[in-house]
Amino acid sequence: MDMKRDYYEDIQLLDSKVLWFWFLMLVAALATFPFIAPTYYVYMANYMAINVIVTIGLNILVGYTGQISLGHAGFFAIGAYGTVMLMSLLHFPFLLALVAAALIAAFFGFILGLPALRLEGPYLAIATLGFGMAITQVIGRWELFGGRMGVEAPALSFFGIPVMTDLGRYFVTATIAFIMVLGARNLMKTRVGRAFIAIRDSDIAAETMGVNLVYYKTLAFAVSAFYTGIAGGLFAFLLGFISPSTFNFILSIYFLAFVIVGGLGSIFGSVMGGIVMTWLLLELDKIQELPLIGGMLISFSENFMTVAGLPNISSIIFGLIIVLLVIFEPLGLYGFWIRTKIYWKTWPF
Amino acid sequence: MFLQLLLSGIAFGSLYALIALAMVIIYKTSEVPNFGQGEMAMLSTFVAFMLLDTYGHSFFVSFLGALVFAALLGVFLEFVFLRRAKDPNILSLILITLGFEMILYGVASWKWGADQKDLSFPVSDFDLVNIGPAVISYLNLATLLVALVLMVLLFLFFRYTKVGIAMKATQQNPMAARINGIRVNRILSVTWAMSSTIGAMAGMLLAPVATLDPNLMLEPLLKGFASAVLGGMTTLVGAALGGYMLGIIENLFGGYVSLEFKSIVAFGIIVLVLCFRPSGLFAKHYVRKV
Numbered sequence A: 001m002d003m004k005r006d007y008y009e010d011i012q013l014l015d016s017k018v019l020w021f022w023f024l025m026l027v028a029a030l031a032t033f034p035f036i037a038p039t040y041y042v043y044m045a046n047y048m049a050i051n052v053i054v055t056i057g058l059n060i061l062v063g064y065t066g067q068i069s070l071g072h073a074g075f076f077a078i079g080a081y082g083t084v085m086l087m088s089l090l091h092f093p094f095l096l097a098l099v100a101a102a103l104i105a106a107f108f109g110f111i112l113g114l115p116a117l118r119l120e121g122p123y124l125a126i127a128t129l130g131f132g133m134a135i136t137q138v139i140g141r142w143e144l145f146g147g148r149m150g151v152e153a154p155a156l157s158f159f160g161i162p163v164m165t166d167l168g169r170y171f172v173t174a175t176i177a178f179i180m181v182l183g184a185r186n187l188m189k190t191r192v193g194r195a196f197i198a199i200r201d202s203d204i205a206a207e208t209m210g211v212n213l214v215y216y217k218t219l220a221f222a223v224s225a226f227y228t229g230i231a232g233g234l235f236a237f238l239l240g241f242i243s244p245s246t247f248n249f250i251l252s253i254y255f256l257a258f259v260i261v262g263g264l265g266s267i268f269g270s271v272m273g274g275i276v277m278t279w280l281l282l283e284l285d286k287i288q289e290l291p292l293i294g295g296m297l298i299s300f301s302e303n304f305m306t307v308a309g310l311p312n313i314s315s316i317i318f319g320l321i322i323v324l325l326v327i328f329e330p331l332g333l334y335g336f337w338i339r340t341k342i343y344w345k346t347w348p349f
Numbered sequence B: 001m002f003l004q005l006l007l008s009g010i011a012f013g014s015l016y017a018l019i020a021l022a023m024v025i026i027y028k029t030s031e032v033p034n035f036g037q038g039e040m041a042m043l044s045t046f047v048a049f050m051l052l053d054t055y056g057h058s059f060f061v062s063f064l065g066a067l068v069f070a071a072l073l074g075v076f077l078e079f080v081f082l083r084r085a086k087d088p089n090i091l092s093l094i095l096i097t098l099g100f101e102m103i104l105y106g107v108a109s110w111k112w113g114a115d116q117k118d119l120s121f122p123v124s125d126f127d128l129v130n131i132g133p134a135v136i137s138y139l140n141l142a143t144l145l146v147a148l149v150l151m152v153l154l155f156l157f158f159r160y161t162k163v164g165i166a167m168k169a170t171q172q173n174p175m176a177a178r179i180n181g182i183r184v185n186r187i188l189s190v191t192w193a194m195s196s197t198i199g200a201m202a203g204m205l206l207a208p209v210a211t212l213d214p215n216l217m218l219e220p221l222l223k224g225f226a227s228a229v230l231g232g233m234t235t236l237v238g239a240a241l242g243g244y245m246l247g248i249i250e251n252l253f254g255g256y257v258s259l260e261f262k263s264i265v266a267f268g269i270i271v272l273v274l275c276f277r278p279s280g281l282f283a284k285h286y287v288r289k290v
Helices: A017-036 A039-064 A072-089 A094-116 A122-141 A166-189 A191-201 A203-208 A213-239 A249-262 A267-284 A293-304 A310-328 A332-345 B002-030 B037-054 B059-080 B090-112 B138-160 B162-172 B174-179 B184-206 B218-231 B236-256 B262-276
Strands: A156-158 A161-163 B128-131 B134-137
Touching (some): A017 A039, A017 A166, A039 A072, A039 A166, A039 A191, A039 A213, A039 A249, A039 A267, A072 A094, A072 A213, A072 A249, A094 A122, A094 A156, A094 A213, A094 B262, A122 A249, A122 B090, A122 B218, A122 B262, A161 A166, A166 A191, A166 A213, A166 A267, A191 A203, A249 A267, A249 A310, A249 A332, A249 B090, A267 A310, A267 A332, A293 A310, A310 B090, B002 B037, B002 B134, B002 B138, B002 B162, B002 B184, B002 B218, B002 B236, B037 B059, B037 B090, B037 B184, B037 B218, B059 B184, B128 B138, B134 B138, B138 B162, B138 B184, B138 B236, B162 B174, B174 B184, B236 B262
Antiparallel strands (some): A156 A161, B128 B134
């Protein structure tokens, strides 16, 4: 076993040669993937990358700092509309618009963090929920933002290179997602990350140890909102068209579901949660096309339910996954991963 | 004008108050903020619709049937899911109820589709009664009366019946309640049944005003929850008052300032109130001991 001799070795991102090897392999796999996979899967990968960013952002708030938010769709909307508006009205270049919109989202996160200093539990839930609702309502009523009809995303170009296809978007989205994941991992290894965790475990104890609650709680909200804003900006270009009804309350619940399924307080878990749940979300929409189950479901729907309502099965399955995971595996996929790892490490005992 | 707005505000407020009461009853005994409340009510309302429309039962039979269904649904959710959660914290409880919300929403829209149904209600929304210079529809009047009667009944229940007192004991200290011979688990089931029934009543009173589809209770639930938070999640009277206040404020704002931003204002006020009184207007704020 290698021993850590100083603090900087302890907070290194990749602390062994083996990890470096796998890290480079991952980069290579991510870079070659879009050339091998069919277009639909590249689209799916883009969707996954975006959801991974949101999941990590929300996990920083919920899993690491222990605050609840039911209004992250609001930050997502700010990121999406901010990026599109800055680009089409003020003619910002893409990257600048994306970061500026995310900073606006972060500012709103800071604002929302202020009441969170005094609220907890259901009270915080309702405050954040109200925020999320208010954002979409305001956007929907504002003519500048296209009102209820929504707006179209402008043509995307990255450092002067026009990006038109899913393949092109993949390189933008996946690169940004990759950087954001590394950034979050890094953040959690620093003083700031440790402060967040201390607040989660006991805010009073953290305060007596010298953690500035006002600063770090609002910072957690701001960082979380920043991540969500970036994801929102990328999402606008994935869909090519955004309208206020996209960013509803249900979306906020979905984000929370991603975090829970991945595992609270784990970056790796969030990556898994974002990927698995996005896959599930996209596949469940086509559940009636499945070979055996699909036909059964359709005939069941014809006899007892309505066929038009069949896609709502995804809502039922999502709900069941959340409920069962919280009851039986509170650590989510990450907990499952840890247990599998321990099992094989100590095998055959 | 003012009186009219006030009156319809109170009518809407009594619906919010009913939902708030349903949430507070559960929150008081088990500290679960039940986000599934709205969908539970929505599903029960759909059951009433099904009994009435598909099977052609009379209104009172369907109404009672829906209430029984609501009670069973509450017990089912509590017994099958919530009781299995080991050592839950507030976050996981919120998540479980959000899961209920998604499941029930999915079931209702699978069964009945997204198109809007019409729940025929024996009390009309169009016949009006004059109260001074203002008018109120029979339906709103009925809503008001039902809410008032329910509140009085609930008050008497918690004050004078054995089960009601056992519920209060469970809320204050489950362990001590158990030592004193109260079956805490059974009390929790009863709580869920009661709360679900009250929610179903709110749903059925709302359905004729709004349109009956799976989104029926989405906004009313949030408003009801908001009024519970406004009044304080731990007091029944406070939650009911919160509901009336929210209804009145919202309606006055809608009438005098802007109809469009009516629902945002409700949430804005709540955030402001919570900044100054973190446990709601009428609840005692307990400072947590380390």
